[in-house]
Amino acid sequence: MAAELGRGAGAVVELVEFREFDMPLYDADVQESSGMPAGAVALRDRLAKVDGLLLAAPEYNYSMSGTLKNAIDWVSRFRPGPFRGKSAFLMSASNGAFGGNRGLWALRVPLEGLGVHVYPDMFSLPHGATGFTESGGLAEAATHERLATMIEGYLKVARALAHL
Numbered sequence: 001m002a003a004e005l006g007r008g009a010g011a012v013v014e015l016v017e018f019r020e021f022d023m024p025l026y027d028a029d030v031q032e033s034s035g036m037p038a039g040a041v042a043l044r045d046r047l048a049k050v051d052g053l054l055l056a057a058p059e060y061n062y063s064m065s066g067t068l069k070n071a072i073d074w075v076s077r078f079r080p081g082p083f084r085g086k087s088a089f090l091m092s093a094s095n096g097a098f099g100g101n102r103g104l105w106a107l108r109v110p111l112e113g114l115g116v117h118v119y120p121d122m123f124s125l126p127h128g129a130t131g132f133t134e135s136g137g138l139a140e141a142a143t144h145e146r147l148a149t150m151i152e153g154y155l156k157v158a159r160a161l162a163h164l
């Protein structure tokens with residue numbers, strides 16, 4: 001849905017599944033002896049091609065998932081830093097009352113630390129089991145509008161940052 005809204009607002013959006021970037025647990029000794037894993041190289045290369053990220057990430061135990069943090073840790077070892085200067089809009093959904101929003105607050109910290117311009121507004125969908133339609137849309141029209149407005153706002157900022 002976010003991809004569709006982004007395209008509707010004039011952006012070129014490519015969908016990427018996180019599982020495309022499989023990588024082992026970060027270990028500096030492994031990095032030293034074997035170099036960067038293929039999944040980290042692939043994620044770095046993918047980041048190089050984009051100006052911004054519509055990033056949907058789950059909340060695990062009141063924070064970001066360990067697998068996502070692990071990927072950020074690997075990718076942060078490349079020079080130049082692949083995240084620096086990118087922009088990001090963060091989204092989450094969960095069955096809980098907070099929609100995974102605490103995970104997004106945790107995710108802001110490493111992203112901002114690595115130089116990503118994280119858009120101030122974030123979209124979190126609570127009660128996710130009933131929040132989506134069968135075709136992947138948002139069940140409530142007002143929620144759909146809220147996401148559309150946020151994505152339009154993010155894209156304005158992303159375009160301006162991309163031209164700096």
Ligand SMILES: Cc1cc2nc3c(=O)[nH]c(=O)nc-3n(C[C@H](O)[C@H](O)[C@H](O)COP(=O)(O)O)c2cc1C
Pocket residue numbers: 058059060061062063093094095096097098099100
């Ligand atoms: C290990 C684990 C911990 C979770 N912790 C939380 C949590 O703290 N808060 C929450 O709202 N949902 C929590 N969830 C639910 C996930 O955020 C939610 O199901 C999400 O859609 C899972 O996305 P994924 O399929 O990409 O892993 C947890 C799920 C798992 C597997």
